[in-house]
Structure formats: structure tokens, C-alpha cells
Amino acid sequence: MGNKPFAGVDIQGDEESGWLFNVLDFCDRETRKAALFVTKRHAKIFTTEASFRWRLGRLHVENGIYFPCSLPKDHTWKSLFLELDKMRHLWVGDDVAGNTDAPNLTASNNLSGNKYRISVFVRFKPFTSEYDRAPNGRKAVLPLHQRLALIRIDKRLNSNKDALCVLKEQGGWFKEKWDEIESSSKEQSTGTMQRPTASLQHGIKMIDCSNSRIVVVDKGLREFEFDGVFKDDVSQREVYSVSTHELICDVVNGVSATCLVYGQTGSGKTFTMFGKDEFSSSFAGIVPRACSELMSAVEHRKNELNLKIECHVCVSFVEVYGNEILDLLKKGKRVGQSKVSAQRSVLDGSAEVPVTNVEEVMSLLSIGEAQKRKAVTAMNLRSSRAHTVFIVTLKQNCFDSGKSISSKLFLADLGGCEQTKKSDLDAGKSNHIEVLKELSKGVEIDTMLQDLKKADEYSTGFVKSDRMREAVYINLGLMSLKSCVEALTRGTYVPYSNSKLTMLLSSGLGGNSKTAVIVCASQEDEHSSETINAFKFGQACRRVSNTVRTHANMLCDLMKDLDFEIAACQERIRKNEKWVVQEQRIVDGLAEKGTLEAEGFGGFEVRKTTVLVGAEEDRKLLHRLLSTRSELSGSPLASSDQACRSGHSFGGNIGFGDAHKYELGEIFSSDAQKENYRFSEQPSDDLVPGTVKSMQPEGVAVTAAKKGCLAYSGISA
Numbered sequence: 001m002g003n004k005p006f007a008g009v010d011i012q013g014d015e016e017s018g019w020l021f022n023v024l025d026f027c028d029r030e031t032r033k034a035a036l037f038v039t040k041r042h043a044k045i046f047t048t049e050a051s052f053r054w055r056l057g058r059l060h061v062e063n064g065i066y067f068p069c070s071l072p073k074d075h076t077w078k079s080l081f082l083e084l085d086k087m088r089h090l091w092v093g094d095d096v097a098g099n100t101d102a103p104n105l106t107a108s109n110n111l112s113g114n115k116y117r118i119s120v121f122v123r124f125k126p127f128t129s130e131y132d133r134a135p136n137g138r139k140a141v142l143p144l145h146q147r148l149a150l151i152r153i154d155k156r157l158n159s160n161k162d163a164l165c166v167l168k169e170q171g172g173w174f175k176e177k178w179d180e181i182e183s184s185s186k187e188q189s190t191g192t193m194q195r196p197t198a199s200l201q202h203g204i205k206m207i208d209c210s211n212s213r214i215v216v217v218d219k220g221l222r223e224f225e226f227d228g229v230f231k232d233d234v235s236q237r238e239v240y241s242v243s244t245h246e247l248i249c250d251v252v253n254g255v256s257a258t259c260l261v262y263g264q265t266g267s268g269k270t271f272t273m274f275g276k277d278e279f280s281s282s283f284a285g286i287v288p289r290a291c292s293e294l295m296s297a298v299e300h301r302k303n304e305l306n307l308k309i310e311c312h313v314c315v316s317f318v319e320v321y322g323n324e325i326l327d328l329l330k331k332g333k334r335v336g337q338s339k340v341s342a343q344r345s346v347l348d349g350s351a352e353v354p355v356t357n358v359e360e361v362m363s364l365l366s367i368g369e370a371q372k373r374k375a376v377t378a379m380n381l382r383s384s385r386a387h388t389v390f391i392v393t394l395k396q397n398c399f400d401s402g403k404s405i406s407s408k409l410f411l412a413d414l415g416g417c418e419q420t421k422k423s424d425l426d427a428g429k430s431n432h433i434e435v436l437k438e439l440s441k442g443v444e445i446d447t448m449l450q451d452l453k454k455a456d457e458y459s460t461g462f463v464k465s466d467r468m469r470e471a472v473y474i475n476l477g478l479m480s481l482k483s484c485v486e487a488l489t490r491g492t493y494v495p496y497s498n499s500k501l502t503m504l505l506s507s508g509l510g511g512n513s514k515t516a517v518i519v520c521a522s523q524e525d526e527h528s529s530e531t532i533n534a535f536k537f538g539q540a541c542r543r544v545s546n547t548v549r550t551h552a553n554m555l556c557d558l559m560k561d562l563d564f565e566i567a568a569c570q571e572r573i574r575k576n577e578k579w580v581v582q583e584q585r586i587v588d589g590l591a592e593k594g595t596l597e598a599e600g601f602g603g604f605e606v607r608k609t610t611v612l613v614g615a616e617e618d619r620k621l622l623h624r625l626l627s628t629r630s631e632l633s634g635s636p637l638a639s640s641d642q643a644c645r646s647g648h649s650f651g652g653n654i655g656f657g658d659a660h661k662y663e664l665g666e667i668f669s670s671d672a673q674k675e676n677y678r679f680s681e682q683p684s685d686d687l688v689p690g691t692v693k694s695m696q697p698e699g700v701a702v703t704a705a706k707k708g709c710l711a712y713s714g715i716s717a
């Protein structure tokens with residue numbers, strides 16, 4: 001073949017190097033060897049980032065694996081390629097995936113069962129006014145070492161000595177105190193030096209976006225580390241592309257994802273999740289951006305891929321208001337009665353509306369927005385009075401392989417944690433004028449009249465007790481969310497059923513979903529304690545990992561896990577279980593009253609029974625596992641089939657020492673079926689259901705087949 005085909009290859013160019021990979025992937029062994037020889041001196045071609053990007057493109061076109069157009073955080077094109085390459089057989093049918101000749105096919109399932117930590121981001125809201133920048137809150141007294149640590153982090157100093165110099169230069173109280181201590185320590189050189197302390201404003205001390213760290217003064221100095229920190233000037237687009245964009249790619253690749261915003265009331269959660277003004281403006285939040293990306297990916301699937309994949313998209317938009325789930329797309333109609341039925345209705349699709357293009361999604365978003373409950377509080381002129389969850393369901397069917405995959409995207413705008421004193425729930429009336437101003441901004445006079453009416457509705461609707469009740473329910477939902485996250489970090493029972501909110505979001509918290517949490521925060525010192533609490537919640541979420549599987553592989557994996565457990569259980573039974581002989585003294589029932597025999601002196605019969613002991617608990621477990629497997633597989637025979645094929649024991653004895661003795665070929669009596677049985681042999685095709693197949697030499701054990709099961713061995717006298 002020579003050097004010719006590769007002579008003109010521009011090794012840095014995407015397309016050219018792509019062509020080279022193409023050739024290498026499809027040529028025979030000899031050609032490949034020659035090609036590798038030629039390109040040896042250009043070996044870096046195989047490792048350049050550009051080449052991996054090109055490979056991702058191929059993965060997309062040929063295997064239907066969607067990948068983000070911009071690199072996700074902490075990824076290189078190479079690492080992204082290696083991660084997504086594990087899914088290359090996502091759309092290959094099970095028949096092909098089961099073929100051992102096809103190399104690396106089992107790797108298709110590698111994503112199933114992968115553990116992913118919840119990613120947590122922090123977004124700061126801009127200061128509301130210059131007044132808010134002024135220190136206006138609690139003070140905390142920091143010990144000297146923490147004060148020095150703060151300076152070291154802030155000024156990027158390496159030693160405490162340098163930090164001490166900075167502290168002295170800062171002058172003020174500390175310098176005076178330090179001079180005082182130095183002079184007194186000179187006088188009494190043997191005495192121990194008193195540690196100087198200084199009081200600091202409680203709140204955020206440093207925001208380090210490049211290292212995603214935030215340093216705060218709480219009771220002492222405290223540092224929080226997150227996956228990303230966005231300052232107040234970061235655009236909506238950037239927040240979306242860093243925090244959520246990757247999740248959309250996962251949803252297209254069949255993995256469910258959740259993104260939730262958490263924070264104090266008025267901290268910018270709704271702004272981050274839904275945006276402001278038009279959904280198409282630069283202020284558009286995560287929901288409209290995610291929907292347009294998802295819909296364009298779906299469009300792309302239809303038009304451009306080699307594979308024929310049919311996609312169906314449905315959306316639901318619900319509000320957890322008080323103790324109820326309301327459907328915002330059906331004029332706030334209540335969904336389900338109980339917690340379970342409400343959760344089922346939302347998750348199983350009765351609240352879903354099918355959509356075919358992005359315009360339809362946006363119009364549904366507007367309908368839902370209009371239905372949302374908002375009110376004026378002292379903290380926010382348009383405070384959401386409920387938790388809102390927007391759910392997108394994507395069902396994909398591949399015509400070529402017959403495989404279908406379903407995934408869900410949960411986008412939740414949680415209600416803000418509220419201190420009712422701060423949010424001044426009666427502030428509606430006093431803020432009336434503010435609402436009017438906001439509503440009339442840039443609007444013509446005739447439309448203003450309508451707005452005035454609207455604003456009037458706002459003000460007249462302000463019933464303090466209603467606002468209080470809403471705040472209590474919001475806080476209760478958030479408390480359940482916190483207790484679920486805490487339970488997940490401790491590894492104890494997770495109380496999802498405590499609230500409808502946690503039941504809805506259970507897949508995102510410790511479930512089968514990739515999850516991102518965006519903590520929205522104010523920078524004002526006044527709100528420092530709420531902000532720090534929100535950071536603590538974010539930190540707890542960061543310790544939670546979800547096990548993520550593509551939906552298509554879930555059942556398969558579950559069966560595999562069950563089979564593994566069944567095999568282990570059977571192995572334990574085989575090791576621990578043994579037959580023991582039990583003796584039972586039976587008084588002659590026919591003896592006449594008053595005789596010695598009747599009283600049990602002398603004339604009694606000793607009846608020996610053989611029973612299986614040593615693995616009673618494992619037997620119960622095995623029974624449970626087999627019935628679960630049978631339920632999952634939908635086949636009533638599966639459980640017994642499984643047990644028989646393994647050739648292990650099950651059950652006890654039948655009729656031993658009792659009246660009935662089975663003969664070869666005899667039909668099992670229906671009474672005998674009430675007793676315990678024992679599997680012992682491999683089932684064979686020549687078994688006649690319900691009959692005794694063979695007998696042991698002493699005439700003690702029988703192997704028999706019973707209706708509905710394949711084989712049994714019982715013990716008969």
C-alpha cells in the first residue's frame with residue numbers, strides 16, 4: 001500500500017485526520033500496520049484533542065450518541081470520548097449485544113449502574129442597591145488563626161507571618177491590641193502571650209470562582225467547595241451551559257436527569273430556572289434553553305442520523321402547592337388524591353402533553369407561567385408561592401434494532417426558604433405601588449388599565465394567613481428535602497414519602513438520575529445566615545451519589561442482580577443445610593382410657609422424621625427472590641425453573657413416616673402439594689408433570705414432578 005494515501009494528511013486538521021482514522025478503522029491488519037508505520041512520527045495525531053472531537057462526531061453520526069458541542073466542566077475531548085464510547089452500542093439490539101463475537105459489546109451497558117455525585121453550583125444575585133453593600137448584620141469573633149487563614153486565602157499568601165504583617169498594616173483594633181500585647185509581653189517575658197482576636201462581619205468573605213470556593217464567616221471561618229461558582233455578572237447562557245447543558249445530552253442518550261434550584265426567597269431561583277421577560281430573550285433561563293436544545297436534538301435525530309430513531313416528547317408542568325400537586329397545563333387542576341396517586345399520575349404520564357416542536361413547548365411554558373401562584377412579599381415582588389416542577393419525557397424507538405429507550409428531565413424551581421418575619425407577608429399592600437410601577441414599565445396607557453386591574457387583584461388577594469400557610473408548606477417541603485439528603489449522606493432510610501415534593505424528586509435524589517443543584521444566593525450580609533444555610537444544603541447534596549442506568553438496561557440489570565443474589569443464596573443453602581432425624585413419641589390413640597398405654601407409660605411409638613435444618617432464613621429469602629424474579633420476568637414458571645436448573649434444595653419433606661407412600665409414575669396427590677417439597681435434581685425433558693419420576697434404593701426419597709413446577713424430590717416412607 002505504501003505511503004501514498006497518508007502522504008498529504010494534514011495531521012492537525014480535523015477532517016483530514018478524521019479521514020485517516022476512518023481508513024485505519026476499516027482497513028485490514030496489514031494495511032493498518034503499514035499506516036501506523038507511516039504515521040509513527042506523527043503519533044500525536046492519535047492523541048490530539050481535535051482528533052477526539054472528530055471521533056465524537058463519528059460516534060454521533062454512526063452510533064446515535066449525542067454529545068455536547070462545548071466541553072463540560074472538568075472534561076477534555078478525550079475524557080468525554082472515552083466516557084461516551086462506552087455507550088457506543090446503546091442502539092444495538094439485544095440479539096446483537098448478546099453475540100460474543102461482537103467485540104466490546106457488553107461495554108454498552110457500562111453506563112448502567114455508574115455512580116455519579118450530585119453536582120452543586122452556586123449563583124449569586126446582584127446587589128439590589130448600594131445600601132445592601134453596607135455591612136448590616138451580625139458580627140462574629142474569629143480566632144487569630146482563622147483571621148490569618150482568611151488573609152492568606154484572600155491575598156494568596158503562603159505563610160502566617162506574611163498574613164500577620166498584613167493584619168498589622170490593616171491597623172485598627174487589632175494593631176492597638178497587638179502593640180499592647182507586645183509591650184506587656186516584653187515586661188513579663190515568662191508569661192504566656194494572650195491571643196488577640198478581632199470581630200468580623202458575619203457573611204461571605206471571599207468568592208473564588210476559578211477554584212469554585214466560597215469563604216464565609218459563620219460561627220468561625222468556613223470554606224465551601226462546589227462544582228462551580230457564578231458571580232452576579234455571569235450570563236444566563238453561561239449558567240446553563242456549565243450546569244445543565246451536559247444533562248440534556250444525557251437525556252438524549254437515554255439517561256434521566258434532574259436540575260433543581262434552591263435558595264432563600266428572592267435569591268434568583270425563578271430567574272435562573274425560567275428567566276425573565278420573553279423565553280427567547282438573553283434572559284431566558286434553564287427551562288427554555290433546555291427545551292430548545294432537546295427539541296433540536298430530536299429534530300436532528302429525525303433528519304440526519306444513519307440510524308432511524310423515532311422520538312416522542314411530552315411535557316408536564318406541575319406545582320406542589322400546599323399539600324397538593326396542581327397541573328399548570330390544565331388550569332391548576334389537582335393531580336391525584338393521595339401522595340402516591342399524585343406522584344404516579346405525574347410520573348406515569350397522565351399529566352403529560354405531547355409536543356412536536358419548540359414553539360409548542362414555549363407556548364405550554366407561557367400557559368403554565370400564567371397559572372403559577374405568585375405574590376408580593378417584602379423580599380420579592382413576584383415571589384413564587386409553591387415548588388414548580390417542569391418534566392420533559394423523551395421516548396426513543398430505534399427501527400433498526402427495535403430498541404426503545406425512555407428518559408426524563410426534571411427541572412425544579414423550589415420555593416424559597418422564608419423567614420416569615422423578613423418576608424413580611426403583609427407587605428402586599430405596601431408594595432402595591434411598586435407592582436404598579438413594574439407592570440406599567442414601557443407599557444401603553446390602554447394596556448396599563450388592564451395591568452392596574454391585575455395589580456389590584458394582586459393586592460386584594462393578599463391575605464396574610466394565606467401567605468403564612470404557603471410559607472409554612474414551602475418550608476415543610478424543603479425540610480423533607482433536607483432530611484432526605486441527610487439520610488442519603490448517612491446511608492439510612494430515606495423518608496421520600498414525607499412530602500409530595502420529595503416523592504416527585506426521588507429519582508433525582510439518590511435515584512436513577514444525573515443531578516445538578518444550583519444554590520441561589522444573595523451577597524448581602526443581612527441574609528448571610530440564610531445564604532450560609534443554603535451553602536450547607538449544597539454541601540450535603542455534593543456528598544450524595546446516584547446510580548445511573550439507561551432505562552432500557554434497568555430491567556436487564558435488575559434481573560442480573562437478582563440472579564446473582566439467587567445463586568449466592570443457593571450456595572449458602574447448599575453449604576449450611578443438612579438432613580437431621582427427629583424423634584417424636586406418639587401415644588397409642590386407640591388405647592383404652594385408664595390403661596398405662598393411654599397415660600403414656602410404656603406403650604408409645606417412637607416416630608422418626610427427617611427434616612432439613614440450618615438454612616431456614618436463606619430458604620425464605622430464596623423464596624422471596626424467586627417470586628420477585630418471576631414477577632419481573634412475567635413468567636410464573638421462572639421461579640421454579642430457576643431453582644430447578646440450579647439443582648439445589650428447596651422445601652422440606654412430604655409424608656415421611658406418614659401414611660402415603662409414592663410409587664413410580666404415581667400422580668402427586670393434591671394434599672401432598674400442601675406440604676413442603678425439596679428440589680434436588682436437574683429437571684429433564686422426560687418429566688411428566690405431577691408424577692413421581694424415580695425412587696431411591698431404600699424407597700425413601702422420590703423425585704417427582706408437580707403441576708406448575710418442573711421437578712421435586714420428596715421423601716416418602
Ligand SMILES: Nc1ncnc2c1ncn2[C@@H]1O[C@H](COP(=O)(O)OP(=O)(O)OP(=O)(O)O)[C@@H](O)[C@H]1O
Pocket residue numbers: 124125126232263264265266267268269270271272276380382383384385414415416417520
Ligand atoms: N442573576 C440575576 N440577575 C439579574 N436579576 C436577578 C438575578 N437574580 C435574580 N434577579 C432578580 O431578582 C428578583 C427576585 O428573583 P426571583 O423571583 O427569581 O427570586 P426567587 O428566588 O425565585 O424568589 P421566590 O422564592 O420568592 O420565588 C427578580 O426581579 C429577578 O429578576
